[in-house]
Amino acid sequence: MWPFEKPQVTIGPMRSDHAAFAAKLHSASFAHGWSEDEIRRMLSNSGCVGCVAVEPKSRKPLGFVLAQCAADEAEILTIAVAANARKLGVGQRLLRHEIPTLVAKGVRSLFLEVDRNNQVALKLYNKFGFTEVGQRPGYYRLADGTTATALILRATIG
Numbered sequence: 001m002w003p004f005e006k007p008q009v010t011i012g013p014m015r016s017d018h019a020a021f022a023a024k025l026h027s028a029s030f031a032h033g034w035s036e037d038e039i040r041r042m043l044s045n046s047g048c049v050g051c052v053a054v055e056p057k058s059r060k061p062l063g064f065v066l067a068q069c070a071a072d073e074a075e076i077l078t079i080a081v082a083a084n085a086r087k088l089g090v091g092q093r094l095l096r097h098e099i100p101t102l103v104a105k106g107v108r109s110l111f112l113e114v115d116r117n118n119q120v121a122l123k124l125y126n127k128f129g130f131t132e133v134g135q136r137p138g139y140y141r142l143a144d145g146t147t148a149t150a151l152i153l154r155a156t157i158g
């Protein structure tokens with residue numbers, strides 16, 4: 001898609017009209033996708049904070065991140081970048097926008113779960129200071145019927 005340079009992206013708040021794109025990208029990225037309705041419901045929860053990365057010229061959405069706040073803690077529910085836009089810094093841009101937005105809402109501790117084999121995601125989270133605080137063996141059911149351990153990561157952001 002961008003063979004010679006990193007994509008220009010703008011990051012903005014995620015709205016319910018991004019749900020169709022997000023459901024499609026989520027289903028393409030994970031063994032168990034979320035429907036458009038599920039994503040709309042999440043977005044309507046108070047304390048749900050989402051960001052979308054958009055290619056400015058085409059206005060095509062390239063990725064999104066969704067988090068749920070509860071008092072001074074929040075959980076990243078999901079983050080995904082379109083396959084043809086990965087490894088170009090879009091995931092980092094999303095977190096660089098999402099984290100200050102959460103801090104502005106009073107969040108101090110940010111949690112997430114990640115498959116222990118997801119090296120790309122682990123590298124990304126490592127850059128943002130996440131460290132392991134627990135494990136859930138057998139948490140993920142993979143498309144081939146096997147299971148994988150979830151690592152619980154935490155970062156102090158405020």
Ligand SMILES: CC(C)(COP(=O)(O)OP(=O)(O)OC[C@H]1O[C@@H](n2cnc3c(N)ncnc32)[C@H](O)[C@@H]1OP(=O)(O)O)[C@@H](O)C(=O)NCCC(=O)NCCS
Binds near residue numbers: 088089120
């Ligand atoms: C995880 C994901 C969101 C990262 O988004 P991205 O836009 O590809 O990430 P970035 O380009 O910002 O990369 C962040 C860091 O990850 C690492 N990285 C990215 N792609 C990599 C790859 N294919 N192999 C190894 N490391 C990689 C790099 O260290 C990069 O930092 P760098 O600047 O030093 O190169 C994206 O790969 C994705 O959507 N994956 C599928 C869904 C998923 O697994 N989500 C996480 C669930 S917990």
